[in-house]
Structure formats: C-alpha cells, structure tokens
Amino acid sequence: MEFDPTLPKWTQIADVIRARIADGTYPPRQLISEVRMEQEFGVARMTVRKVTAALREEGLIVTTPGMGSFVTQRRPEV
DSSP states (O other): OOOOTTSOHHHHHHHHHHHHHHTTSSOTTOEEOHHHHHHHHTOOHHHHHHHHHHHHHTTSEEEETTTEEEEOOOOOOO
C-alpha cells in the first residue's frame, strides 16, 4: 500500500480495514490480527493499536483479552 504523506498512516489503514468489513472480505467473527496488519502494511505495533482502537470505538470490532480483536455482528440495514 502506498501511503498518502499528508494523512496519518493509522487513519489510512483504518479506512482499508473498514472497507474490508463493509464489503464482507472480513465477515462477522473474523479475527483481525495485529501481527498480520503490521506485516501487510509495514507499520509499527503502536500504529496498528491506533487502528484497532478506532475501529473498536466505531463498534466495528470487539477485543477480547487473550483472544484478539474480532469483527462484530452486522446490524440489519433499516
């Protein structure tokens, strides 16, 4: 991925993960691995933690200590 130097990397990565959740690439209960994000995007763990914190705040993922972060169940469209 080529990063836009005018935007924080974590926001750009969060956009990618958000899109993958929205299009079903990451279905409900899918593990969102911090280690895989580090490797895929070539960023530090701190950057990845900002991504997971933002997605957790939006309700897109839930983190279970000792297990990891998982995509939440989608709410039915109204």
